[in-house]
Amino acid sequence: MTYDTYFVVGIVILILAVLAAIGAIRRGKAPRISSILLLIGGGLVVVAISAKPNAYSISTIPQVFESVLNHFMSYLGT
Structure with a gap:
């Protein structure tokens, strides 16, 4: 279950990295945060x-x- 959690969190972080990159490029700035998120999310998936x-x-x-969501919800007690 731990590696499934790593996989899911990594995918979510990669999605956030893409959104951060799009936002940075639209503002004309360097996508620094998105590159950090890309490394973290990609590392978790790998x-x-x-x-x-x-x-x-x-x-x-x-x-x-x-x-993973069912495990998380059962952990919360709902």
Whole structure:
């Protein structure tokens, strides 16, 4: 479950990196924060994929997100 969490958090951070890059480019500034987010998110995804090489594919991403969100919600007690 830990590597699934790394994978999901990494994907979310990568999405934020893309949004930060678009915002920085539209403002005419250097995308510094987005490059840091890209390194962090990419690192988390690489760690998860290297630990479980055949566990993640395009078709299993929704299932992984669902399992991580269900685990998080059960941790919160709802």
